[in-house]
Amino acid sequence: MELESVAEVLRIEKWRLKGAMERKNAFTIDDFSPPYILFRKELRHVEKGTSVFLGDSIEVIRGFPKIRRAFYLKPMLQKHFKDNVVIEEKMNGYNVRAALVDGKFVAITRGGFVCPYTTLKLQEDENLLKFLTHNPELVVCGEVVGMENPYVAHEYPEAERFGFFCFDLRYKSTNKALPIEKRNSLLEKYQLKSVRLLGTYRTGEIDRIFEIVRELGREGREGVVIKDPEMKLSPIKYTPSETNTSDLAYAFRYPYEYGRDFSFSRIIREGYQAAEWEESEEELETRAMRLGKSILFPMVRSIRKVMAGGVLTEDFIVRVNSEEEIKALVIFLRRQGINFILKDSGIDLDEHIYLIKRLRNSTTDKIKSYLSGRFE
């Protein structure tokens, strides 16, 4: 039986794997070739988002490890890292792992799905294919950013439509990451784009690190990932106030989809940062105003939109080469339970540019019910 081989490859007991599949914490996607088992939840050392491809041989692409966040940076830095840390930019897009399985190129989302859209887009990157062909045991982990994708639309001058920026090279089945220098020289050799490298610092140089974070905030960029140069210790992320509040603004556009936990944690970050940065009364007021507006304004806008009879949607642009490609994407998104309307963008009749209007029904419906006289 195949399950036995999968369990063996993952070095996990067969009964555990069977149990996970019975509870639907792992399940098979069989309309892809080769079919794959996807881990919706972590199972022992097997990360959430791991995909196991059942081709001629069994190939494992391990889930991307969760990057923990620092609320209060200084003591964490001293405690967690050794002498030096590498600071890299954290970009605001979606996490993708690109690899070859059975010689076939796949782009896998954080959740472990082979995304047809991302796969098509990245397939056009000859450097990436060449890299993977020469290094089939590696996975290129990076962020897809820009305005043309169905997940996270965020403007980047260096990738207005669609860009892929690598941050890790990891071994397929162990998930071990190459040391930073080794990674850099490989990326350079194959001319793969990397996220911005912001320097190596001693863990004591906290003020310089904060200055970088503040500068990124001013530029509207997401934040930093702090790494062990050897990549033996797990990385840590840290973001400026502008990112925390812009996340909040997003959450409060759709408060009943992104509820309590999402917003509470982002609010809390602001408290720790203000305390750690020893802000003055005036700086605190600026921060309070940014915080208050990020919560109130989008919420009021959404309520007003529903008052006016509108429906709340989140709009994405995608650009494909053919009708078949958009059909594949639609099927893929719907199967994940994403509720949306597809529209031809009308931007350019010669090109296949579409609008994916994701419906935010929980928020629309809940606001509607309060507007028609419901209680708390």
Next chain:
Amino acid sequence: MELESVAEVLRIEKWRLKGAMERKNAFTIDDFSPPYILFRKELRHVEKGTSVFLGDSIEVIRGFPKIRRAFYLKPMLQKHFKDNVVIEEKMNGYNVRAALVDGKFVAITRGGFVCPYTTLKLQEDENLLKFLTHNPELVVCGEVVGMENPYVAHEYPEAERFGFFCFDLRYKSTNKALPIEKRNSLLEKYQLKSVRLLGTYRTGEIDRIFEIVRELGREGREGVVIKDPEMKLSPIKYTPSETNTSDLAYAFRYPYEYGRDFSFSRIIREGYQAAEWEESEEELETRAMRLGKSILFPMVRSIRKVMAGGVLTEDFIVRVNSEEEIKALVIFLRRQGINFILKDSGIDLDEHIYLIKRLRNSTTDKIKSYLSGRFE
């Protein structure tokens, strides 16, 4: 068996009552005379907070019904009420039901406990005792406010230390409330203090009601309760922005004790009110600033206090007549799991004035752990 008689008096099946007691959703307090069964959760038509006294006869004091809140007032008012509504002030203190059981005076908290402190204080009110003696079938429901109590310290000029303001007269076992006029004439006859009556309005007079709420906000007062004059429909509460944000400021002093749900709901209120009040850009900015400050400032203050080695407490003043009385209160509060330090206030050596410093350990400990290098 006594349980049988209790079930009968409550008009509930015996097996249900037995089940509730087995699950500890109802339990007996037997160091009070007479002993009583307290309902920690609602059981069919029996409200949470109901107390059943097992004296010579069985006497039921039904739990105070939950008052629902309007997020968006206008349609709710039209839908829920008839032509007219009575507007009364909602005060910021703690809900108390005063009654005679077995001829003995008791003051019961929202949770259904006979509070020794509140009982002693209210016992000094001769008008209240006289009223209850003449109307033993009634319960006087009101708010205890002022700075001297172990639950909610809030300044009121009309009751700086301790005041009790009635808002409902209800029948002991049915929980039915007297119509407003009947209540008023009884309160007047016995010279019992009532919460402020702010007038009777047609449900269409929404702008006048909003004006009242705004004025209360400016005065730092909590809000309104909107009632059916006949008290046949359940009342509704509604609060100004100043109250929502002052609740938030309280929550974010101790963010890990009052977490996600408490703050999310209060944030959401601000959105609906701003939308319903059709606020201008400028008004929205004022509201956003108030919101942001109410969240950020207390949180930063608490973090700074822990950074400086402090411990977060919430302080209450209580004033009693003897050492026995403070001992009884201490035992009562501890039994409810309230963690505090008792201190002599040192204010006046001739009087028994104490400080109850309630320890907010969850927040203190969590902040401490982040300050010492913990991750999210």
